Amino acid sequence: MKSPFKYLTLDSVAQAELTFSTISVVLATSIVLLTLYYFRKRPTICPVTDLGARVVLITGCDSGFGSGLVAACTDQGFEVVAACYTTDGAKKYDKIENVYAVVADLTDDEGISDVVAFTKQRIGVRGLFGLVNNAGVALPGNVDWAKPPTYEATMKLNFFAPVKLVYALLPSLKRAKGRVVNVTSVDGFINLPTNAAYCSSKHALESYSDVLRCEMLPWGVDVVVIQPATMRTPLAMAFADSWHRSFETAESDRRANYGxxxxxxxxxxxxxxxxxxxxxxxxxxxxxxxxxxLRSPPTRITTGTASWLVFKPLSKLSDRTRDSILYAMSFGAAKEPLALEHGTPPEGVVSHITIKVSSLSQSIAFYQKFGFSLVGDPTSSQAMLKGGAHKKWQPLLLLSSTGSPLKRPESWSAGMQRLCIYVADFDVQVGRLKAAGLEPYAPLAGKSEQIAAYKDPDGFVVYLIVFHLPLGPIVDITRLWYGAQYPMMFHLSINVASDFETAKSSYAKLGFSKVVYEVGRDKHQKNLLPAFGLSESETHIDGVRMCQLPNDVFSITLLKWTEPETKREGGELLNSLAITVKNVKEAVRSAREAGFEVEEERLTKVPLLGEAIVGAAFVEGVRIEYVKFLD
Structure with missing residues (x-):
């Protein structure tokens, strides 16, 4: 039998012992070094003596850290120059001994000059013992909507003001072998969402402080960085409201992707x-x-439990891991999906439905009562609206004003005549619409489903539907899976005038090949018809097919009516729907070869979605657009 120690030699044992010894030495040395480093960061308190002869300039003394530090310094016997932004902020120091307030705007050169001149007058030949750059501003806002001036204003006070003050007063600081104390933040070592301008300024100040500290070694000028976590200061406690104001004042097309x-x-x-x-x-x-x-202060002091419990550990993670955690911390608690999960519709979906209207303002008001929200900046003739949030793309509604009265045919006429909205709380929504002044134009109807139908100011039908057993639970699970919020656009009805088989084939050639539901003559739920003012006994529908594009979740429903009969009555072009494609020219060519009348591609601009190449195919006069968005 072979020995399991065949390859174990004296040399290998010696090598293993040497390796073990080396590891032990390394570990022991590391422990000693870490221990020394730990205590080095926590120096023994050895206070500076004769503080009464020393002058300290503190900025941002209106409130917060600055106000508190002025009081603490005077208790210790310092002479304090308190730089304030407002006259009211400076008044409270009028009767405090050894405190001299100066009012100045540190974001402009004149303000900097005033503070420097005032300080030099106070110190005379003594030199400046301390410069505390505490003044700061936080102008929150997501990168998506915070404009460049936000960064410029933040950098002026948080970075350039300290740089200018240090430059002007450095000879005085050298003469006193003084110290510069720069207030940064935990945002100086970790970047937190919603606060890019502030984080950038604090990172800049951290870098500047490191260079300054190194270069001042020959003159004995200490440079200390203070890194507070979240404290109960006016700046911090107003942060959420400031962030929300930045969102409210952002451009509408920037807000549209959030809601x-x-x-x-x-x-x-x-x-x-x-x-x-x-x-x-x-x-x-x-x-x-x-x-x-402190006679020999540490180079950095971090304050607040959150700094070492949360932010320091997070700063050590990989970028992608940290991003995921910070995003969840910043936005996850909202439990509200973004208004548009995709800034631009993906390929192979219905991007938007165009509805012609006579009055833009009246129609906007009508759809807003249903819960649709206006997105983007409306023009004099067009406005874009969106429904509820959805993890998948949901079509937008483009209202296009003709500026003149419309003659819209009945809901069984050829073309796109009804938009269906699914609701989970049918009675609640019907009651809400009633309170908003909207009444169904026919009685509510249905059993295993319920329908309430309404007409917009020009006669286009929008109706609510809810399914009960057996389909209800299935639809509700699907709705929850996609995070769909009201109003959830369910499907668009298209009435066809031709033979039903021909119509089904035509729309399949245009891409609507995924069949969701199909029934033949009079197999539909006839008890729903009264919701549209139609008789159950006198109305006949030869066929119903609900179908989708292969990559879409929104459906179109083809209907062939025989009583009343579907006819082309001139309203076919009052609505249209747009399909996103990879190549508009190729899509138009395919439609032409399939026998459809087509419209060649052209460049246009779609509200909210931007520039697009658009072509079209016509099915029984109904316009189906092919769109490629360029933004």
Whole structure:
């Protein structure tokens, strides 16, 4: 039998022992070094003596850390120059001994000059012992809608003001062997969503502080960075409202991809989160005072439980892992899907439905009562609306005004004549519409389904539907799976005048080949007809087919009516639907070869969705657009 120790030699044993010894030494050395580093970061308190002869300039003294530090410094015997932004902020220092307030706007050169001149007058030949760059501003907003001036304004106060003050006062700081204390934030070592401008400014100040500290070694000027987590300061406690205002004042096409409901819930979650983790500003004031009073202060002091419990560990993760966690922390609590999960519709879906209207304002008001929201900036003749949130693309509604009265034919005439909206809470929505002044134009109808039908100001039919047993639970599970919110666009009815088999074949050639549901003559739920003002006994429908594009979840429903008979009555072009395609020219060519009348591609602009190449095919006069969006 072969020995299991065949390859174990004296040399290999010796090598293993050597390796083990090396590892032991490395581990022991690492433990010693880490221990020394740990205690190095926590120096023994050795206060500076004779503080009464020393002058400290503190910016941002109207409130918050600055106000607290002024009080702490005077208690320690410092002479304080308090730079305030407002006259009211400076008044409270009028009768406090050894505090000299100066009012200035640090975002402009004149304000910087005023503070520098005032400070030099106070210090005389003594030199400046401390410069605390505490003044700051947070202008929150997502990158998607925060405009460049937001960054410029933030950098002016949070970064350029400290740089200018240090440059002007550095000779005085050198003379006193003083120290510069820069207030950054945990945002100086981790980037938090909704606050890009602030994070950028604090990262810049951190970098500047590192270089300044190194270069000042020969002159004995200490540079200390204070990194507070969330504290109960006016700046922090107003953050959620400031963020929400930035959303409300953003351009409408920027807001469209998020939705007002989403923003409101994010704001509320943000308020609650900040309230939960915010700590007393005194923690940071104490750290600032230490930076001024310790003989050899640490180069960085981080304050707040959240800094070491949450933000420091997060900063050590990989980028993608950290991004996922921070996104969930910032927006996940809203529990509200984004208004549009896709900024631009993907290929192979119905991107939008165009409905001709006579009065844009009246029609917008009608659809808003149903829950549709206006997105983008309406023009004098067009407006885009969206339904409820959905994980998949849901068609948009493009209202296009003719500026003159419309003659819309009855709902069984050829063309697109009815839009179906699915609701889970049928009675609630019917009651809500009634309270908003909308009444069904015929009695409610149905058994295993229920329908309430309404007409827009020009006679286009929009109806609500809900399924009970047996289909209801299936539809509700599907709705929950996709996170669909009311109003959920269910399908669009298209009445066909030709032979039903020919019509089915025509729409299949246009891409609507996935059959969801199909019945023959009078096999539909006739008890639903009274909701449209039609007789159950006198109305006959030869066939119904609900079908979709292969990659879509929105359906069209083809109907062939015989009593009353579907005819082309001139209303076919009052509506149209658009299909997104990879190549408009190729789609138009295929439609032409299939025998359809076509419209060649052209460049146009669609509200909200931007520039697009559009072509079209016509089925019994009904316009089906092919669209390729360029934005």
């Amino acid at each position: 007002d409901g989403w923003a409101e819930k994010v704001k509320q979650a943000m308020k609650s989160g900040i309230s939960d983790i915010a700590q007393s500003p005194e923690l940071t004031v104490s750290a600032l005072l230490s930076a001024l009073t």
